[in-house]
Ligand SMILES: [Fe+2]
């Protein structure tokens with residue numbers, strides 16, 4: 300294992316100095332990345348000092364250090380989790396073989412596509428969030444969004460490293476293309492739908508971190524199991540950063556819910572909009588929207604692509620190695636939802652083609668845990684309302700439910716009922732206008748916008764009123 304190399308312009312633990320070809324490729328890409336960052340990264344704060352953590356080593360206690368950094372000077376680097384001695388391919392046709400240190404020729408195209416698709420989401424989310432600094436609810440939140448942004452930038456580096464190190468000229472071309480697509484652009488959009496949606500306000504942003512970024516967590520977890528060891532190790536380290544992004548989404552929503560409940564108690568009404576809050580019904584509509592578009596990211600319930608990725612030992616299941624089965628799944632069935640007339644039924648299908656749905660199940664169970672915590676906040680304040688995840692068929696554009704209309708409680712409904720009731724279920728123009736109206740920046744240390752409660756504690760042991768971003 301190489302140590303962390305800070306002498307090079309690109310901090311890394313992959314012995315970059317020893318590989319002149321790769322070093323040149325990355326040094327050639329670095330200024331283009333910086334150009335992209337300056338053009339598409341956080342708008343208006345590039346010259347400010349931000350209290351950020353930077354990865355300096357991959358071991359448990361020492362992987363992050365905190366200091367004030369100007370974002371364009373962030374030390375984006377390449378960090379892979381420590382190799383597992385003697386690691387073998389944990390699933391698929393190659394199960395039991397030594398994990399691959401090079402790309403098997405037969406899977407080159409498929410593996411490159413997987414890496415590019417993951418890589419594309421990283422800069423996409425930075426682009427989606429680039430204007431949010433102008434309306435932050437506090438310096439604490441401002442610092443947190445910038446932390447997420449620089450780490451998504453580092454995740455792009457992680458994927459570009461794999462492309463440059465293992466895929467030759469095609470990899471270099473893909474690395475360039477990752478900087479050329481733009482979220483929401485009509486002519487050169489990002490690859491996946493949810494990453495072309497807008498993140499216009501902080502409620503959407505917290506929902507994005509909670510639901511959409513969590514898709515990323517599950518995709519990374521599935522790629523951690525890959526037989527291609529460099530991909531596995533890269534994703535394992537990315538997951539440690541991802542945990543903080545999940546935290547921001549979960550606690551951000553928890554603070555919004557808490558503030559809403561406080562306003563409900565204080566004013567004796569559900570309708571806290573006129574008191575500067577966001578009512579629980581609107582929060583539920585935002586939740587329905589972000590959950591449903593994120594569910595689409597997992598792909599169709601029945602997918603031969605997913606089967607092929609698994610059989611080829613490229614992309615596993617969530618916690619593959621902890622499961623007690625044959626890890627090949629050739630003769631097993633798995634239940635998946637299907638639409639039969641006006642009913643939602645369950646069908647047994649060959650397990651291999653249901654792997655997207657299984658990852659979606661694991662994801663939904665994880666989503667439910669946070670929603671339970673938000674509901675605890677509501678209950679603790681004596682309010683009899685529960686936030687709920689919508690049925691997985693609700694508002695879907697991908698898979699078996701894309702052809703029908705499904706209510707949040709899981710009934711197939713007519714187009715007429717959908718049209719009559721969708722304003723109860725999805726954010727309305729009035730919701731969006733109200734939320735947009737609340738988005739006034741708060742830049743005073745320790746002060747918070749009226750629609751969100753302060754956090755329970757600060758970052759890295761600092762007080763809540765710490766000057767997380769120096770604006771002066
Ligand atoms: Fe990421």
Ligand SMILES: [Fe+2]
Pocket residue numbers: 451512515541544
């Ligand atoms: Fe993330």
